Amino acid sequence: xxxxxxxxxxxxxxxxxxxxxxxxxxxxxxxxxxxxxxxxxxxxxxxxxxxxxxxxxxxxxxxxxxxxxxxxxxxxxxxxxxxxxxxxxxxxxxxxxxxxxxxxxxxxxxxxxxxxxxxxxxxxxxxxxxxxxxxxxxxxxxxxxxxxxxxxxxxxxxxxxxxxxxxxxxxxxxxxxxxxxxxxxxxxxxxxxxxxxxxxxxxxxxxxxxxxxxxxxxxxxxxxxxxxxxxxxxxxxxxxxxxxxxxxxxxxxxxxxxxxxxxxxxxxxxxxxxxxxxxxxxxxxxxxxxxxxxxxxxxxxxxxxxxxxxxxxxxxxxxxxxxxxxxx
Amino acid sequence: xxxxxxxxxxxxxxxxxxxxxxxxxxxxxxxxxxxxxxxxxxxxxxxxxxxxxxxxxxxxxxxxxxxxxxxxxxxxxxxxxxxxxxxxxxxxxxxxxxxxxxxxxxxxxxxxxxxxxxxxxxxxxxxxxxxxxxxxxxxxxxxxxxxxxxxxxxxxxxxxxxxxxxxxxxxxxxxxxxxxxxxxxxxxxxxxxxxxxxxxxxxxxxxxxxxxxxxxxxxxxxxxxxxxxxxxxxxxxxxxxxxxxxxxxxxxxxxxxxxxxxxxxxxxxxxxxxxxxxxxxxxxxxxxxxxxxxxxxxxxxxxxxxxxxxxxxxxxxxxxxxxxxxxxxxxxxxxxxxxxxxxxxxxxxxxxxxxxxxxxxxxxxxxxxxxxxxxxxxxxxxxxxxxxxxxxxxxxxxxxxxxxxxxxxxxxxxxxxxxxxxxxxxxxxxxxxxxxxxxxxxxxxxxxxxxxxxxxxxxxxxxxxxxxxxxxxxxxxxxxxxxxxxxxxxxxxxxxxxxxxxxxxxxxxxxxxxxxxxxx
Numbered sequence: 104x105x106x107x108x109x110x111x112x113x114x115x116x117x118x119x120x121x122x123x124x125x126x127x128x129x130x131x132x133x134x135x136x137x138x139x140x141x142x143x144x145x146x147x148x149x150x151x152x153x154x155x156x157x158x159x160x161x162x163x164x165x166x167x168x169x170x171x172x173x174x175x176x177x178x179x180x181x182x183x184x185x186x187x188x189x190x191x192x193x194x195x196x197x198x199x200x201x202x203x204x205x206x207x208x209x210x211x212x213x214x215x216x217x218x219x220x221x222x223x224x225x226x227x228x229x230x231x232x233x234x235x236x237x238x239x240x241x242x243x244x245x246x247x248x249x250x251x252x253x254x255x256x257x258x259x260x261x262x263x264x265x266x267x268x269x270x271x272x273x274x275x276x277x278x279x280x281x282x283x284x285x286x287x288x289x290x291x292x293x294x295x296x297x298x299x300x301x302x303x304x305x306x307x308x309x310x311x312x313x314x315x316x317x318x319x320x321x322x323x324x325x326x327x328x329x330x331x332x333x334x335x336x337x338x339x340x341x342x343x344x345x346x347x348x349x350x351x352x353x354x355x356x357x358x359x360x361x362x363x364x365x366x367x368x369x370x371x372x373x374x375x376x377x378x379x380x381x382x383x384x385x386x387x388x389x390x391x392x393x394x395x396x397x398x399x400x401x402x403x404x405x406x407x408x409x410x411x412x413x414x415x416x417x418x419x420x421x422x423x424x425x426x427x428x429x430x431x
Numbered sequence: 432x433x434x435x436x437x438x439x440x441x442x443x444x445x446x447x448x449x450x451x452x453x454x455x456x457x458x459x460x461x462x463x464x465x466x467x468x469x470x471x472x473x474x475x476x477x478x479x480x481x482x483x484x485x486x487x488x489x490x491x492x493x494x495x496x497x498x499x500x501x502x503x504x505x506x507x508x509x510x511x512x513x514x515x516x517x518x519x520x521x522x523x524x525x526x527x528x529x530x531x532x533x534x535x536x537x538x539x540x541x542x543x544x545x546x547x548x549x550x551x552x553x554x555x556x557x558x559x560x561x562x563x564x565x566x567x568x569x570x571x572x573x574x575x576x577x578x579x580x581x582x583x584x585x586x587x588x589x590x591x592x593x594x595x596x597x598x599x600x601x602x603x604x605x606x607x608x609x610x611x612x613x614x615x616x617x618x619x620x621x622x623x624x625x626x627x628x629x630x631x632x633x634x635x636x637x638x639x640x641x642x643x644x645x646x647x648x649x650x651x652x653x654x655x656x657x658x659x660x661x662x663x664x665x666x667x668x669x670x671x672x673x674x675x676x677x678x679x680x681x682x683x684x685x686x687x688x689x690x691x692x693x694x695x696x697x698x699x700x701x702x703x704x705x706x707x708x709x710x711x712x713x714x715x716x717x718x719x720x721x722x723x724x725x726x727x728x729x730x731x732x733x734x735x736x737x738x739x740x741x742x743x744x745x746x747x748x749x750x751x752x753x754x755x756x757x758x759x760x761x762x763x764x765x766x767x768x769x770x771x772x773x774x775x776x777x778x779x780x781x782x783x784x785x786x787x788x789x790x791x792x793x794x795x796x797x798x799x800x801x802x803x804x805x806x807x808x809x810x811x812x813x814x815x816x817x818x819x820x821x822x823x824x825x826x827x828x829x830x831x832x833x834x835x836x837x838x839x840x841x842x843x844x845x846x847x848x849x850x851x852x853x854x855x856x857x858x859x860x861x862x863x864x865x866x867x868x869x870x871x872x873x874x875x876x877x878x879x880x881x882x883x884x885x886x887x888x889x890x891x892x893x894x895x896x897x898x899x900x901x902x903x904x905x906x907x908x909x910x911x912x913x914x915x916x917x918x919x920x921x922x923x924x925x926x927x928x929x930x931x932x933x934x935x936x937x938x939x940x941x942x943x944x945x946x947x948x949x950x951x
Contacts, residue, residue, distance in 0.1 A: 267523075267531040274520045281482070281518040282532035283503015399719070422521070430501070431482050 139195025142325025143202020148305020173302020
């Protein structure tokens, strides 16, 4: 029982960087901008954040630096795509590659150099609670913030006027424009805020979960974050669930590696990614037109619940995602 | 609120959409703005509501000169516009739509917004529920929601661009009543339309635009229709004879009831149809698409007939069209084409049997926008490795001449106007076509283009091709159909010969009054 609690706590901690990255991507995509540079941004954020923290010997400054790097990459994406009208997909993809290579090049001096990390901060009293304390309250400030980020983003998107505007930008920018919203400026803002969160996700790896820096330190996490946002249907809670699911798969793979020594380690490293793809494919299959037609031909008693389940699972992307808005 | 425009000019490329317009709309009145498609009505309204910025000229609201940087500025100054396709967010509920980016003073809280929505809707006679998603509303309801939103955000002038396109007669009635009430309260209403009867029924004054210029300024209503037509179309209407006048007469029908049009093909309709071979024969066909279901349809369509499908959008006529064209397979029953059972055949087999389909959404389902007419003819060539561009170009040139398409053989079709695209689509239908299923063949076209399309369709009928078309336009249905099938909530009537119908009767049937399902 205690081991399970420790494992659950480890899952919550391991998911923290993904939470920051996916919530950042979510903000950006909800406003209609798809930031494909995530993988490069996380890598540069990890490298930059670690270097800043190492040089200044200050973890908060490290996170600040990582946030700035993420914001700067998002700004480049915005200028090229929103202002100059280039394809968001192409620009984002190139930025991802650039970020990956640049982090290897610039980060060479700090490879495997020991550096500062986020200090352990159990919450007094709560940490001593049985089970719950172990799962939730024996982490550091970063992990606690990741717990708070999800409800905050959810509240912002669905319970504030600001959130309504952001969602309108992603669904139908022309409607937002008709209501007097400065569409491009707001999209810049959301994309840059989102980028800062993605940068923080990078520093969360290098200053906490995988302390230090090495070649391609966080490779692949950005792509996984993008996939989780799609799988989560652009809904904060479901996206968070996806992050925790992925972290859990990673932990399970790690544990199995010990118990099943005969299986090559690569299998366990790849397994979470493959499982994610399977889940994504399943979700999309269930929501395809053919599946909907099947559902329509089910007996009436079954049809209602199944249709409801599918409509819950299948969520369409923001309608204007990736599209440029030109004022008339 | 008085709106004045002085010398307003807006150009798009070489097109002068608004050419030095000077005009004044007095407050507390309903002003009609008339003109055919492309006359510059929408451009003028978008300039007044801040969507577009003028190249030259001034705007003044209540005598104060204004410069609008966007629609937000216009709304703040008290001018709001309801677009033909209302600019709302489909994923939001009515309430969220109201709140989205609204000024804080309009709705201090969600609860207040809910109260405002229900009270305003009630006062204006609208049927709006705050928690309905916009995506599930009819166009009419979305329009009503926009009106409520604009008024709540402080609009004292409402601009409506072709508001009666796509809404039911009952909704149009409710809309007109609400607009009259708003004008009585001192608001200004600008009503943009190309339908004379609506303008006559609603407006206090009317202004007419033609090719970007003002040709009739603030004429007090009522005006003789003939005069308005002359203003709208210029000398063309004087030259027009025979069918053109008939068409014009149809488009200016009286609001209280549509006139019965002289049958065009008397000799054809009087022929005993059973003697002609059947193009389509449906036996006990049941099919479903989305939420709508057609049951046990029996239908026989002989050669050379024009069958009109009437009904509110989504009453089942689209399903029938798609069944006839082989785009949808029935759940049960049989479909025979030229006497051959084609119930489960592929679309390609249908086309080989001479059945063609003209969809309503040209750009999505009909043509490839980036390709030219030559490319389209090349696509029609029999399967092989290479295409013969010379043959295709020759076919394109012939089509351009025969169908009066304003394009070169290599113009991408997306660059064409709606009427030209529709003619191009029709030109692509092979001469061997035996049955043509058209969904709203003249949607979005002006009177002259629509008439051109119908001349072509009728020419095809004369050679034995049958045309089945769905339309929301009662005048069109009454003018061109030999028989009309009325659809109501997934039920289909028996074929009703046009001579037995009047426009008013047809409108009633579409609304379900006295509707009778065909006996099967």
